[in-house]
Amino acid sequence: DAKTTQPNSMESNEEEPVHLPCNHSTISGTDYIHWYRQLPSQGPEYVIHGLTSNVNNRMASLAIAEDRKSSTLILHRATLRDAAVYYCILRDDMGTGANSKLTFGKGITLSVRP
Amino acid sequence: DAGVIQSPRHEVTEMGQEVTLRCKPISGHNSLFWYRQTMMRGLELLIYFNNNVPIDDSGMPEDRFSAKMPNASFSTLKIQPSEPRDSAVYFCASSLRLRAVNYGYTFGSGTRLTVV
Numbered sequence: 001d002a003k004t005t006q007p008n009s010m011e012s013n014e015e016e017p018v019h020l021p022c023n024h025s026t027i028s029g030t031d032y033i034h035w036y037r038q039l040p041s042q043g044p045e046y047v048i049h050g051l052t053s054n055v056n057n058r059m060a061s062l063a064i065a066e067d068r069k070s071s072t073l074i075l076h077r078a079t080l081r082d083a084a085v086y087y088c089i090l091r092d093d094m095g096t097g098a099n100s101k102l103t104f105g106k107g108i109t110l111s112v113r114p
Numbered sequence: 115d116a117g118v119i120q121s122p123r124h125e126v127t128e129m130g131q132e133v134t135l136r137c138k139p140i141s142g143h144n145s146l147f148w149y150r151q152t153m154m155r156g157l158e159l160l161i162y163f164n165n166n167v168p169i170d171d172s173g174m175p176e177d178r179f180s181a182k183m184p185n186a187s188f189s190t191l192k193i194q195p196s197e198p199r200d201s202a203v204y205f206c207a208s209s210l211r212l213r214a215v216n217y218g219y220t221f222g223s224g225t226r227l228t229v230v
Contacts, residue, residue: 034218036219042223042224043118043205043207043221043222043223043224044157044205044207044219044221045220045221046218046219046220049218091216092216093215093216094214094215094216095216100216101147101159101162101170102147102159102207102219103159104149104156104157105156106156
């Protein structure tokens with residue numbers, strides 16, 4: 001399985017931007033970078049994904065390094081509701097093998113201070 | 115869209131009893147996944163189906179675990195006999211695979227299983 005490395009935890013202040021880093025030095029050319037988050041007592045939910053270019057949606061932005069060995073999930077204005085575990089996952093979106101499944105690591109626990 | 119629906123939300127059972135967890139995927143999705151989450155092991159993929167056919171069950175821990183998908187709108191995960199170490203939150207997820215592209219997963223709210 002392709003591997004990602006994330007810090008265990010991060011704290012932020014409400015209304016401020018948050019940058020969640022992810023390292024994936026062994027990423028292959030067919031791997032997409034996916035971010036999911038899991039709010040307390042809920043199932044994981046999709047946040048954003050990308051391949052090479054930076055991506056924006058209503059929830060967040062994804063900044064991907066030029067060499068693709070790292071990426072950053074950006075929450076532009078953190079709210080208390082954004083407190084969750086955020087998972088950075090590599091997946092071969094076009095494949096059918098082991099790397100085409102979503103394999104979750106430990107993720108990063110984001111705390112938001114009022 | 116009601117999303118992925120799992121039942122029951124909570125299940126408490128005695129060791130040795132049979133447990134059946136149920137999942138209704140999102141209509142139109144053709145892939146279904148069963149995950150288990152514990153504090154020690156995190157989120158583990160147990161099995162997944164594509165077009166109702168089991169594709170990979172390498173994550174199923176033992177023969178006590180079995181999963182079926184009799185049609186596109188229903189799947190079950192059965193544990194028989196159950197053991198205390200099976201206590202966990204079990205999630206079902208569904209997604210679409212179309213024209214060789216795997217789309218994002220939608221997860222249900224999970225079933226919290228406690229085996230005493």
